[in-house]
Amino acid sequence: KNEVEQSPQNLTAQEGEFITINCSYSVGISALHWLQQHPGGGIVSLFMLSSGKKKHGRLIATINIQEKHSSLHITASHPRDSAVYICAVHPERDKLIFGTGTRLQVFP
């Protein structure tokens, strides 16, 4: 079993839909990242969380440390949101553990 599990693996949506991507992990962590990888491969860090909730534009990330679970929400989705979204956790050692990603396609 992977230490970081994401669901769903693939997600399609119509423009404007509300999207949720989930991440569950099995190790103790000090922080969790949500990353966005575009088709060209470049990666952008969206959020780094250690508790609670963060919001940036149409993106919202939440984390529940007790339940070892985080969610990434996208409101009013747009085709330009199409990308792979990756959850990565910082365990007690100083190396990220990555989930396998959620491939999102938003159609107009």
Add this chain to the structure above:
Amino acid sequence: GAVVSQHPSRVICKSGTSVKIECRSLDFQATTMFWYRQFPKQSLMLMATSNEGSKATYEQGVEKDKFLINHASLTLSTLTVTSAHPEDSSFYICSAAGVVGNNQPQHFGDGTRLSIL
């Protein structure tokens, strides 16, 4: 936000060639840089961690003589794939952190797609 520049973005070369990939932090001093490899539709796999001025720490299964890492300054780390073969074809991506330790964001480069013929 912090910017990490990775160059080149794409390399196509013959088997046996050595390929150097550069990773630069443009507006901050990167104490630690990480090199990852990603196969199609798979997650990133950490290859090695480099700290400025010291030898890189390689992950299990990564050949240090095959993948040479140099972190000579606080703004530049290089990965050299020596005598590359088709099985080395992959997407390589670096990230940089300003301070060693947990709870520090990593800033990623745009990656290098390496194709060995």
